Amino acid sequence: MENVSLVIIGGGSAGLASAISAYDNGVKDILVIERSHELGGILNQCIHSGFGLSLLKEELTGPEYAHHFINELKKRNIKYLLDSLVLEINKNLEVVYSNSFGVNKIKAKAIICALGCNERTFSQIFIPGDRPKGVYTAGLAQKYLNIDGYLVGKNVYILGSGDIGLIMARRMTLEGANVIGVSEIMPYSNGLNRNIVQCLNDFNIPLYLKTTVSKIVGNKVLEGIEISDVDDKQNIILNTNRFIKCDTLLLSVGLYPFNTLLNKAGCKKNSLTNGALIDNNFETTIEGIFTTGNGLHVHDLVDFVSEESFIVGKKAAELILNLRNDVISELNVNNKDNVSYVLPNTIKLTNNNEEVYFYLRVRKKINKGKIKILNNNKIIYSFIKMYLEPSEMIKFKIESNLLINLKEIDVEIEEIK
Amino acid sequence: MKKELYDVIIIGAGVIGASIARFLSRFNVKCLILEKHNDVGEEASGANSAIVHSGYDPKPNTLKAKFNVIGAKMFDKINDELDVNYIKTGTLTIGFNNDDLITLKSLKERGEINGVETSIIGKDELFKLEPNLNKNVLYGLYAKEAGIVNPFLLVSGLIENALENNIDLKLNSEVIKIEKIMDFYRVFTKDKGIYETKVLVNASGRNGDYITSFIEKPKFKITPRKGQYILFDHFDDHFINRPLFMCPTKMGKGVLVSKTTSNNYYIGPTNEASSLDDVSTTKEGFDYLKKESLKLINNLPIKDAIREFSGVRANNNIDDFIIEESNLNEGFFNVSSIMSPGLASSLAIGEYVSNLIQNRLNLKINENYNPYIRKYPKFNNYEKLKDLININPLYGKFICRCEKVSEGMIIDMIHRKGGPTTVKGIKKRLRAGFGRCQGTFCQEEVIKILSRELNIPIDEVNYSDLGTNILKYRSK
Ligand SMILES: Cc1cc2nc3c(=O)[nH]c(=O)nc-3n(C[C@H](O)[C@H](O)[C@H](O)COP(=O)(O)OP(=O)(O)OC[C@H]3O[C@@H](n4cnc5c(N)ncnc54)[C@H](O)[C@@H]3O)c2cc1C
Ligand SMILES: Cc1cc2nc3c(=O)[nH]c(=O)nc-3n(C[C@H](O)[C@H](O)[C@H](O)COP(=O)(O)OP(=O)(O)OC[C@H]3O[C@@H](n4cnc5c(N)ncnc54)[C@H](O)[C@@H]3O)c2cc1C
Numbered sequence: 001m002e003n004v005s006l007v008i009i010g011g012g013s014a015g016l017a018s019a020i021s022a023y024d025n026g027v028k029d030i031l032v033i034e035r036s037h038e039l040g041g042i043l044n045q046c047i048h049s050g051f052g053l054s055l056l057k058e059e060l061t062g063p064e065y066a067h068h069f070i071n072e073l074k075k076r077n078i079k080y081l082l083d084s085l086v087l088e089i090n091k092n093l094e095v096v097y098s099n100s101f102g103v104n105k106i107k108a109k110a111i112i113c114a115l116g117c118n119e120r121t122f123s124q125i126f127i128p129g130d131r132p133k134g135v136y137t138a139g140l141a142q143k144y145l146n147i148d149g150y151l152v153g154k155n156v157y158i159l160g161s162g163d164i165g166l167i168m169a170r171r172m173t174l175e176g177a178n179v180i181g182v183s184e185i186m187p188y189s190n191g192l193n194r195n196i197v198q199c200l201n202d203f204n205i206p207l208y209l210k211t212t213v214s215k216i217v218g219n220k221v222l223e224g225i226e227i228s229d230v231d232d233k234q235n236i237i238l239n240t241n242r243f244i245k246c247d248t249l250l251l252s253v254g255l256y257p258f259n260t261l262l263n264k265a266g267c268k269k270n271s272l273t274n275g276a277l278i279d280n281n282f283e284t285t286i287e288g289i290f291t292t293g294n295g296l297h298v299h300d301l302v303d304f305v306s307e308e309s310f311i312v313g314k315k316a317a318e319l320i321l322n323l324r325n326d327v328i329s330e331l332n333v334n335n336k337d338n339v340s341y342v343l344p345n346t347i348k349l350t351n352n353n354e355e356v357y358f359y360l361r362v363r364k365k366i367n368k369g370k371i372k373i374l375n376n377n378k379i380i381y382s383f384i385k386m387y388l389e390p391s392e393m394i395k396f397k398i399e400s401n402l403l404i405n406l407k408e409i410d411v412e413i414e415e416i417k
Numbered sequence: 418m419k420k421e422l423y424d425v426i427i428i429g430a431g432v433i434g435a436s437i438a439r440f441l442s443r444f445n446v447k448c449l450i451l452e453k454h455n456d457v458g459e460e461a462s463g464a465n466s467a468i469v470h471s472g473y474d475p476k477p478n479t480l481k482a483k484f485n486v487i488g489a490k491m492f493d494k495i496n497d498e499l500d501v502n503y504i505k506t507g508t509l510t511i512g513f514n515n516d517d518l519i520t521l522k523s524l525k526e527r528g529e530i531n532g533v534e535t536s537i538i539g540k541d542e543l544f545k546l547e548p549n550l551n552k553n554v555l556y557g558l559y560a561k562e563a564g565i566v567n568p569f570l571l572v573s574g575l576i577e578n579a580l581e582n583n584i585d586l587k588l589n590s591e592v593i594k595i596e597k598i599m600d601f602y603r604v605f606t607k608d609k610g611i612y613e614t615k616v617l618v619n620a621s622g623r624n625g626d627y628i629t630s631f632i633e634k635p636k637f638k639i640t641p642r643k644g645q646y647i648l649f650d651h652f653d654d655h656f657i658n659r660p661l662f663m664c665p666t667k668m669g670k671g672v673l674v675s676k677t678t679s680n681n682y683y684i685g686p687t688n689e690a691s692s693l694d695d696v697s698t699t700k701e702g703f704d705y706l707k708k709e710s711l712k713l714i715n716n717l718p719i720k721d722a723i724r725e726f727s728g729v730r731a732n733n734n735i736d737d738f739i740i741e742e743s744n745l746n747e748g749f750f751n752v753s754s755i756m757s758p759g760l761a762s763s764l765a766i767g768e769y770v771s772n773l774i775q776n777r778l779n780l781k782i783n784e785n786y787n788p789y790i791r792k793y794p795k796f797n798n799y800e801k802l803k804d805l806i807n808i809n810p811l812y813g814k815f816i817c818r819c820e821k822v823s824e825g826m827i828i829d830m831i832h833r834k835g836g837p838t839t840v841k842g843i844k845k846r847l848r849a850g851f852g853r854c855q856g857t858f859c860q861e862e863v864i865k866i867l868s869r870e871l872n873i874p875i876d877e878v879n880y881s882d883l884g885t886n887i888l889k890y891r892s893k
Contacts, residue, residue: 083814087821098813099814100811100814101810102803102806119857123725123855124723126700126722128697131697131698133881133885137857139857149892150876151890153889154889214700220881258854260819271720274720
């Protein structure tokens, strides 16, 4: 069996950044394995601009952003395989992958899973009605348009105000389609503000808040949909349904981590994110298996994926190069009031006094919130933040000495009226 | 214009038409199957519970009882010949109280009359078989001989084998008119086809009475009833191990919880009056299924739901299968309105009807008949996968990551007789697009492979029926 120090599964923005970072932190023997015929992951189909502003300080398209990282990878001569699917990983840190040259098993000192995310489909949100052709996730329609050069329809309705849906609203309009409207079940949009303005408002595409698609209609091909109003608990209000004629329904109703490989290996699952449970090294419950990017939790921007994965590459390098210090205390992290999830799930402290990073999302829109870390109801750290939204991930770091010798902390957000 | 005369025309390529054709191919016969859809098995045979019932349940002395009991026993052999993923899981019918126990006992007796062995088991044994049952369950009727099957591969395998043995198939050929002319039948299809045949078999499922009415007044009336399902991903190999039915009560048969041959789980079906082709789902249906199924199991993996769908049962006013040669019109065989347990009975029906036809036409044995189809390129271990890759490197290039389907497997399937030409056809036979992402990752690649292998432009690749091409308009 071949030995490799670090195997990185997935060559999207997370895999690329973690590979580069692991290399720069001293691990030279790296293999990136990518299922598709090119590196870059989802970025390849995101031909709009807006990437890189935060990290690279310039505005790039998705492929340009990916290209930047692919170049960095190549400069370092990091090995990668394309058209190769990882079929299995296990707790002995063995990786089985297949491609047209055969099936191979390799043994690693560490594995980073950077598997990306799935889009939720109409079946996962239980939309009733017929099952005609004409209903797609926004990402799939994006791929057909940007990679293959085809529109899937001309009269389009969009469910969900996620960013991919908003971007597709603009993109399809520019391609001559009639985008009839966007329904959002919540009282607020889930997309970034700049996308609401630039993708909907600028094209006079209406956004209907507190509405949802209550029925899909069409025998073989989509003939239309019914939309209905919803109440404060997102339940459909009877007799508010109205028919909208359209040939395409795009769904932008959320992304969730793709994590079957990790589950199968026995890494404990995080039921709040659908990713794996991790510690502050981004290590799963199996030593040596790390996870990052949208395969861990869904990020708002690719820049943040890259940033996170730089850290993860470094953490994996520390394990491989035996640079880890002994753990002196270990604690669990719980999400409490107004926090829909928080990462990491456990924190392992050593005496090198490294800072601890937290990633979390607020459950609902809050104008002014106090973000608190508590131990036994005692605040050990807090700060005030304005305009909290579920669509914007909250990130912060604290000094590790605040946490020494604790067994448990709670993270909560207090709404300040 | 002189038409060539067929010995047999079969209307409908569901499991019944497919099975008749396949068993008929044991003889030297000129036979054509006419199917209105763009693929085989698109109606009831593609949306059902996929259970090979053992046969204790149907009323004694009915056609259902007769063909179910014989048919169920034929699955071991067909599995060997056609690789239909048949698994003898057994089934459990669950009782919750003493009234149910009485019902279970009477079902057991009924089974004895039908010639099917079952046993009644108590709570301890139930939980040994199924640890995730609801804690309120008390009794179970265990039918060891029952099983589950892959209904898609059953239909496509029967069809492939029939075609390999010289039967013909025409898709997109909806029969719209039939004329009886002396001793043969003239069949007209919507696409302006005209065919002539000595024997005509109506295997049109829920359209059976309508098709019959082209020739004679039907003796039965179909009352379609819809069944909705919720399907879950394979999150755990042993959430449940076999189909679980509720003990029938005055209120009906309840719902069932089951697993598929690929370790997915489902709950369903509802039982509602519907129109013939109404395969829609409803919120009421979902709510009902979620509530009822929790009587059988202790939790529902709602987050793992990946698909909701419906099938339409071809129930009728006689409450039994229609399997007969018309006494008014010689050579017209009615094998329609085949409701549950039609799948379990399909092989027995196919064999029986093909023998009747052989008799009527005095057909000779087909000396070249081969009951096997080419083995599917499957792998259950990496050594096997390596062997496949040695044959064709594309077996190692995976297209569908949810269900692990490689390009080589897709190509192999496309080039079989009666093979898929649509995205849905690939999905049904190979599961690419059937998994958690529902094709958001692989559908595009599947379209490209279909286009290349069938030599048609990508914008002519259909999702299912004609006119359902996905890539519609070229971008600017
Ligand atoms: C349709 C869509 C559109 C998006 N649009 C935007 C946008 O406009 N702006 C934005 O900021 N963010 C966008 N995102 C979010 C974007 O996914 C992330 O910000 C970022 O690109 C994710 O990087 P990643 O590396 O985690 O995942 P990905 O880019 O998805 O990369 C994961 C890679 O892993 C590979 N892989 C998975 N499993 C295996 C396996 N078993 N073996 C080998 N390889 C495997 C995949 O092929 C893929 O290339 C979008 C996401 C989606 C799904
Ligand atoms: C909800 C549900 C659950 C079930 N569960 C089970 C089960 O667990 N076990 C079991 O044994 N059975 C079960 N059944 C029953 C079983 O599915 C059916 O008995 C069986 O599939 C019937 O096969 P068929 O070929 O007669 O009908 P179909 O599969 O409906 O085939 C009829 C074919 O005829 C074609 N056709 C119709 N009209 C025309 C025309 N004019 N011209 C050309 N072609 C035409 C149709 O397109 C179709 O392909 C279930 C059925 C349903 C609906």
